[in-house]
Amino acid sequence: MAKKMVQLIFPQKLIKRPVIYTMALKHHVVPNLRRAKVTETVGEVVLELDGTKEDLEKGIRYLIRQGINVQPVVGDVIE
Numbered sequence: 001m002a003k004k005m006v007q008l009i010f011p012q013k014l015i016k017r018p019v020i021y022t023m024a025l026k027h028h029v030v031p032n033l034r035r036a037k038v039t040e041t042v043g044e045v046v047l048e049l050d051g052t053k054e055d056l057e058k059g060i061r062y063l064i065r066q067g068i069n070v071q072p073v074v075g076d077v078i079e
Contacts, residue, residue, distance in 0.1 A: 002053045005034070005073035008063060010043035019066050020047070027051070027059035046073060 008020075015038060024031050029051040036045045049056055063070050 001050060002056055004049045004056050006047055006049065006060065007071045007073055008045045008047060009069040011067055012041050014067060015043045019063065019068065023059045023062050027062060028055045029059040
């Protein structure tokens with residue numbers, strides 16, 4: 001199993017959609033919410049993701065395809 005810490009920045013059109021939940025189900029990734037700030041125009045979330053390295057990569061690609069800006073958190077360590 002691997003872990004990855006990422007920051008997600010959601011555009012306004014995706015704020016109310018369950019994209020993290022959908023990513024978790026589709027790609028067998030367990031998200032752990034570390035921090036979130038949501039306004040009417042933007043959503044920012046810091047997540048710790050657990051799963052196989054392959055599943056984490058697929059899950060992150062899914063988020064990017066949905067239009068979410070995904071950035072690694074400084075000091076991130078993959079086990």
